Amino acid sequence: MTHLDRNISSERRAIRQLDARASNRIAAGEVVERPASAVKELVENALDAGATRIEIAVAEGGKTLIRVTDDGHGIPKDELALALSRHATSKLDGDDLINIRSFGFRGEALPSIGAVARLRIASRTADAEAWEIRVSGGTMEPVAPCTLRSGTVVEVRDLFHATPARLKFLRTDRAEMQAISEVIKRLSLAAPAVSFTLRDVSGGGEGRVTFSAERGDAxxxxxxxxxxxxxxxxxxxxxxxxxxxxxxxxxxxxxxxxxxxxxxxxxxxxxxxxxxxxxxxxxxxxxxxxxxxxxxxxxxxxxxxxxxxxxxxxxxxxxxxxxxxxxxxxxxxxxxxxxxxxGHRASSTVSDATLGAIRPGPTAPVYQMDRPSLGARTASYQAQAPEGFAEAAPGWSSARVEPEVIDETPEAPAEHPLGVARAHLHENWIVAQTADGMVLVDAHAAHERLVYERLKTQYAERGVASQALLIPDIVELSTSDRDRLLAVAEGLAALGLAIEPFGPSAIAVQSIPALLGQADGAAILRDVLDELVDKGETRAIAERIDAILSRVACHGSVRTGRRMQAEEMNALLREMEATPFSGQCNHGRPTYVELKLSDIERLFGR
Incomplete structure (x- = not known):
């Protein structure tokens, strides 16, 4: 590749020092990538200033206005101009770059923002008057008096007006506003003792509050x-x-x-x-x-x-x-x-989604004054009963019809969170009665998880069997990659993958986990190496073994279409209650849905 191919002149140029405006604009490209970046830096400054209340106002996704108001300790008059200088900060003395206990410490945010936007800082300390300073495109104005009750107000207008090419890379106002909201939410989680208010003032005036969080605990x-x-x-x-x-x-x-x-x-x-x-x-x-x-x-x-x-x-x-x-x-x-x-616990949103999917028929409101008396209802039911029914079942209107119990000796539902099995529908769904509602269980998915957990426990106790290769796989590697793999050889051997050094730049794969069958040892080793380089450790083999155990569990579990007896269903429910992760199948889907009696009654307008 020549110099011309890289768009670089072949002529030698003298080395020179960039001026402050140019260096600040370059730094702004790293610190202020988008409006959300500017909001993050300004809110972090407010938190470092000991603020207990922070208000953020944004217009047009932060492109035309970002205003951050806080009640922190403020900036003295003689430090306002210094705050706009690069690498000027009150959070670091320069001697210890490790013991950092503040959000900011580099001293780059304010000068970077001032280099690409119109920036105004107004601040007042507890024992002094309020002063402000303005900077536009890197050009600073003198410090001037202003009106401010306390704290600091930082106002950024026309972001990137000094570098208009950057505006073309910004997304829509809505997307930029979402990014700003995400930044504020993250910072609010980090500081629960500080109240946050985010306003969209694109239309002028007070605008609308898009996020608000009062002071409180985590x-x-x-x-x-x-x-x-x-x-x-x-x-x-x-x-x-x-x-x-x-x-x-x-x-x-x-x-x-x-x-x-x-x-x-x-x-x-x-x-x-x-x-x-x-x-x-x-x-x-x-x-x-x-x-x-x-x-x-x-x-x-x-x-x-x-x-x-x-x-x-x-x-x-x-x-x-x-x-x-x-x-x-x-x-x-x-x-x-x-x-x-x-254990078997599943999220309440599963039940909420189930209730939302059930669409009861239209019901008319029933007012208490329209309800007939008990005597009137009894007489009416008897009059409407089919011929011979009243004689066969006298007083049927006030009798309770108990559900059919498929287990002759059911245990008390209150003793078990998943209740007692009452029915088996479509050869897959178990309907169980609990103390205050019902549970619908996917028998195949639930049993799949139970078998999977059982298989994992067995393999953890007995270890992973290895299968020796008749002809070892020789994998050529760089010296650094070879050393990286040999450093974790003991851990790989525990998973059934035995490796040995083979010359100065190769590794011999002697055995692989037996559970993987006729797998390619060299391919497995390269997958392990890729994960080691990327993450510093590997789970590639363990994940493959888990995937195979999951498939074995799927094929060995109760199949949809097989009729289950009451004893089997109740045994499945009891094992679910005692098995970790049984609230979801191997793929993360819920294994059961719980419906409270009050929710069911509400579906029918009761």
Whole structure:
């Protein structure tokens, strides 16, 4: 490739120092990618200033106006101009880049925004008057007095007016507003003791409130952001290992989503999008969710600042752990333990969706004054009864007709959450009566999960049998890849994959897990290597074994079309109550639906 092919001049140019305006615009490309990025930086500054109330006003998706108002401690007059200089910050002394306990610390946000927009900062400290400073496209005006009760107001107008090419890459106003709302929700979860208000003022005036959260605790803030359904179907997480603490909430598998929009991860209170943490969350649900579904969770990881590096990216959304395996293992084990402890529990949204799908016929309102007396109803029923019916069953109108019981000695429904089997419909669906309602069970899906869990337990106890290869597979690799695989050889052997060094740049696959059958050892090894390079550890073999056990469980479970006896159905219900993860099948679908008696009565207008 020549210089001309790369659009680079072959002539030598002198090295020179870029001026402040040019460097700030370059920095803005990293820090301020879109309006949501500017909102994030300004709200983080407000949180670092000790604000207890933050109001955000946005017009046209943040393209024409972003205004952040807080009641923090403010900026003194003699520091306003300095705040707009690159790498000027009050949150870091420059000596310790590890012990960072604030959201911001790089000192790039305000000068970057001022380089590409019209920026105004008005602030007032507790013991001084209010002052403001303006900057447009990098050109700063003198500090001037203004009117402000307390705190700070940062106003950004005409974002990217100084770099109009960037405007072409922005999305619609609605999409940009959604991105801003997502940023505010994440930051509000990180600071439940701060009230947040987000307004869309595109039409002028006060506009409309699109998000609001009052001061409170973590649980109330989580309910404000994710709704009551999440709180009702979430498991509380609390675990600690070697100085790293994990808290938060993780939803039941049956409360999954089609996209990763309800995953909120925090490290030392900072919202992050870390590949290690996202992978750990996915791994924790791998056995109870299909690949096209995503878990919902709000997780807070707390550790000493020196064990995590937050100075990885200018946007500060990525972190790097000193011990990534420890953080990942803590999340996976804590979530798996919580999900197993949930037992057969399924999310309430499954029942809500079922009730929503049932469409009762039209019912007319019945007023108390229109209800006939008991005597009148009895006489009316007797008059309407078919000939001979009243004599055969005198007083039938006041008699209770008990449902047919298929089990001669049923146990009390109150003793069992899933109740007692009463019917088997269409050779698949079990209808069970509970103390306060009914349960409809998919017998095949439920038994599939039970068999799967039984097979996993057996393999965990006995180990994974390996199958020796008659002719070992020789895989040529680079020296670094070879060493990376040999470093985890012991763990791979426990899963049935035995490898040995073969020369300076090759590995010999001696055996593979017997359960995989006639699998390609070289292909398995390369899959393991790809996962090691990407994530630092591998679950490729374990996931393949789990997939085969799942298929075995599917073929070995109760088939649709086979009539089950009452004893079998009740035994299935009892085993579901005692087996972890039995609330969903191997693919993440619910195995049963519970309907409360009050909901059923409401369907019939009672």
């Amino acid at each position: 649980a109330s803030r989580m309910e404000a952001v994710l709704g009551r359904d999440f709180r009702a179907n979430a498991l509380e997480i609390e675990a600690e290992r070697e100085g790293i603490r994990l808290t938060g909430f993780a939803a039941l598998p049956t409360y999954s989503r089609g996209a990763a929009v309800t995953q909120f991860l925090f490290v030392n209170g900072r919202p992050v999008r870390d590949k290690v943490l996202v992978g750990a969350l996915r791994a924790a649900y791998a056995d109870v969710l299909s690949r096209d579904r995503h878990p919902a969770a709000v997780l807070f990881l707390t550790c000493p600042p020196e064990r995590v590096d937050v100075n990885v990216h200018p946007a500060k959304t990525e972190v790097r752990f000193r011990e990534p395996g420890l953080a990942r293992g803590l999340i996976v084990s804590a979530l798996k333990h919580a999900l197993a402890g949930a």
